[in-house]
Amino acid sequence: MQFGNHYFRCWKKGGHGSLNLHEALVNSCDSYFYQVGERLGIDAIADWAHKFGLGMPTGVDLDHEKPGTIPSTWWKKKRFNEPWYAGETLSNAIGQGYVTVTPLQMAQAISTLAVGKRFRPHFVKQVLSPDGEVVENYAPEMVAELPMKKSSLMQVREALRDVVARGTGNKANIPGIEVAGKTGTSQVVTLGKTRLKASQLPREERDHAWFVAFAPVDDPQIATAVLVEHADGGGGAIAAPLTKQIMEGYFRLQQEREGTKYADVRPAARVPF
16 A cells, blocks of 8 residues: 555555455455554544553553553654654554554453453462361452444454454454454564565574464453564464464363363464474
8 A cells, every 4th residue: 555655565465455354354454454443543543542542551450550551642742853744654554653552451452352341450469378178269240341333243253253163363263152352463674675584584583473362262261362472474374373372272262160060172383492
């Protein structure tokens, strides 16, 4: 996509052609979301990012939590005493530019999408005495309800289901359990016109691989965020298989505890680092 004298590129050479929202999410089409970002503007993007808990501490009971950065026209004026330029919106619309987030924030964001409500995360679920008595219990604490139409939430959830079923996150697919997720690849340095493979770059210049997910789609019980720094590949290739391992372990443990059975859940092949 051309904007001014700059070209904003999709990860897929040659592009994906004409797509609707569903297929743009399934195929992780950058160019689609450049256009969405241009139409929305940075302040609308920032407003909705905040509703998902990005750009602010989650409130987890650990010290020194970082808030991350979700830019806006107000933020840039305060931070740099400069106006916001329209071209900056495009890169920020796909999570690049000034945007910074923590894995915990991304886990909270995907869980918010899964249930339509944002909860404060806790590091400890329960404290027991030596004889097994409950000393302290941390109940779920809702922070905010997501002000989205149910039909809009369902539209995005269905798309993220297909991301795993047949899209860029297919390596997180678990037979017998429907997983919804989204791949991400966070660029570390500007590569310009020359596109090099990860193996051709120094490790510290390689992209980060992301994958966020929840499952089961129709009855969410677990939400995850996997970040592999300076990976030798994107989110679908590197982070999605790790998500599969985590979720299979979770459901297998649940099976052991409750005596239920996920007959089709089998150990995933280990992903080498």
